[in-house]
Amino acid sequence: MRILMENIHKAFGANKVLEGVDFELEPGEIHALMGENGAGKSTLMNILTGLFHQDQGKITIDGKETVFSDSKQAEEAGLAFIRQELNIWPQMTVLENLFIGKEKRNALGVLKEKEMKTLAEGVFKRLNISIPLNKEAGTCSVGEQQMIEIAKALMLDAEVIIMDEPTAALTDREIRLLFQIMKELTATGVSLVYISHRMEEIFEICDRITVMRDGVSVATSFIKDTSFDEIVKQMVGRELEDRYPERNPKYGETVMEVNGLTREGVFEDIHFSIKEGEILGISGLMGAGRTEIMRALFGIDPYDRGEIIMNGNPISIKNPSSAAKQGLAFITEDRKDEGLVLDFSIRENIALTNLESFAPNGVVKAKDEKQFVKMMVERLKVKMESQETKAGNLSGGNQQKVVIAKWVGTSPKVLIMDEPTRGIDVGAKREIYNLMNELTERGLAIIMVSSDLPEVLGMSDRILVIHEGKISGELAREEATQEKIMTFATGGN
Template sequence: MRIVMNDIHKAFGANKVLQGVNFTLEPGEVHALMGENGAGKSTLMNILTGLHKRDQGSITIDGKEVHFKDSKEAEAAGIAFIRQELNIWPEMTVLENLFIGKELRNSFGVLKERKMKTLAKQVFNRLDISIPLDKKAGECSVGEQQMIEISKALMLDAEVIIMDEPTSALADKEIEKLFTVMKELTASGVSLVYISHRMEEIFEICDRITVMRDGVSVATSYIKDTSFEEIVKQMVGRELEDRYPARVPKYGKTVFEVKGLSRKGVFEDISFSVKEGEILGISGLMGAGRTEIMRAIFGLDPYDSGNIVMNGESVTIKSPADAADKRIAFVTEDRKDEGLILDYSIRDNIMLPNLKSFSSYGVIQTKDEKSFVQTMVKRLKVKTESEEKSVGDLSGGNQQKVVLAKWIGKQPKVLIMDEPTRGIDVGAKREIYQLMNELTDRGMAIIMISSDLPEILGMSDRILVIHEGKISGELMRDEATQEKIMTFATGGNEK
């Protein structure tokens, strides 16, 4: 299947999102689509699959112009879209999620459950997945939910598969398996559109790349003919000096300690401390218990034993409200479900944890509130026409900035950041890194969980590695390498 999108335009009201995009997908290729958040990548693919209608331009498939009315029509034509926003029904089983809207029934309308299970197992075996089909999808990890979404697309037997940040929640082993399957698909003539901010993956798996900036396609080239630096320059319209800004930390006193924290079957005897002005990186493989430890510290999940110490005094944290009162903030890895209320405005999201600070006898001080929100939006460089805009309409990078804004407004002493730059473009990443430096310069302690090893190495002053619920190693910035981290992460001992 050969797809040609020519001179595509799209505006939402006065906001011109696409202003003349050209994109061609050849049979059997992996074509990367890159650009900063808000460049128009997802909008372009939504137009291709019928979710949005183009204002101008043409789309042809094998030389014939098409106008899909909706995504079902696109799927019927052989185009599947694995979206970044997971389309999972948490109260339904894994099997029900795989076949939702596409259930197999006999002539009497009875579900052909045995046949459905057989087909599901075939796809799961192909991806080396071992998730029970009767498990509730809401009980699956984010990585497992991502693999369910990928499986749904493979079951459509599509000729074109669009993948929007498919590896953002996957472990290295899962990514390797996905890449193997992608190579098998392209060898059989299936075309793949690969949207990702992970530059290393683009160079490993893709054949060609189209770069978008501000709603325009600025360049298309073969991967072998370009470079990381060239792509970044095309994306941001300027040279990006270094991926990670220089850090010159100035440590203060130990502000936060965890002593012997344990939860049976999840993590055991976790002890560490972090100082004012320090970024403590937390690394390890997916499922090692990194996020679970931080959720327990923040009061989201219980723990069986251990102590949490703030400024030398033991504190009791049984809920996020307790943690916030102790000036601990938590930017979760799932910003859409846990960090934001997507239907609320930017202002409302920023104000939610800060209402008490702007209330007098139960009445919100509107003028002060407005000034505060405007200051936070400006300080974090949130790209928006208005603070009243729904946060669900923002790009991923700007949504992450809103999450940060709402917690920074609380002026925490300890900021926990779980996968802070997942699904964010290189320009927005650097802005968040610079903000982290600014916060630690003011004495804040940051605990950063990340699956991105270059990020861990580039931003951490000290690194703890978690393996099977235990701290398997500790490395200072000047001695840390990817090899040493992976040795500890896989249960080995550094020689």
């Protein structure tokens, strides 16, 4: 399938999102689509697949001008869109999710469950997925849910598959498997649009790249003819000299110690400490227990035994509220479901954890609240129309900044950041890294959980590696390498 999008424009009210985008997709190619959050990538693909209609411009598919009335019509024509926000129905089984809206029935309308299971098992075998088909989808990990979405697209026999940040929640093994499947698909003539902020993946798997900036396509080139620096310059309109800012940490006193933290069957005998002004990186493969340890520290999940000490005093953490009162803050990896109330405004989200400051007598002091929010959004450079803009209308990078602002405003002693830059463009990443440096210079201690090895190496002062719920290794910044981290992450010495 050959697709040509020419001079595409789209506005939502007074907000001009696309102002002249050209995009071309050839049969059997993997075409990267890159740009900062808010550049218009998802909007462009939503127009292609019929969710939105362009205000101006033309879409041609195999030489015929085409406009899909809705996304279902696009799917029937052979276009599948695997979105970053996974379309999983949590209370339904994996099998039911795979066939939702596309169930196989006999002439009497009875489900042909055996046929559906056979089809699903065939795709799962191809993807090397071992998730039980009768498992409730909501109990699957984020990585498993991502693989279910990929399986759904393959079951459509799609000629074009659009992937929006498909590897954000996958392990290295799952990423390698996905890349293998992508190459097999293109060998049969299937075309892939690959939206990602992971530059290394773009150079490994893609044939061409189109870069967008501020609603305009600024360049299209073959991967072999461009470079990391050139793409970054096209994306942000300026040179990004170093991916990670220089760190010159000045450590203070030990602010937190964890001794023997254990949750049976999940993690065991976790020991570590962290000083004021330090960034402690937590690495390991998905499912190793990294996030589970952080959730226990913040009182979201229980632990069976162990001791947590803050500033030399043992503390009891029973829930997130008590953790926050003890000086802990937690930026979750799932910003949409756990970090933000998407229907709330930016102001309401940022003020949510600071209500006691604005409402000492139970009545919110609106002026103080707005002034505080103004200070936080300026400090974090949140791009928005106003404080009353709904958080759900922001780009991924700006949503993450709002989550950070919400917790930084509580003046914590230890800030836990779980996958702080997942799904965020290189420009926004740099701003978050600069903020992390600024916070540690003020004495804040940061625990950073990340699956991005270059990020772990670039921002951590010290690295703990988790393997199967245990600390398998500790590395100082100057001795850490990707090879050493992966050795520990896979159980080696």
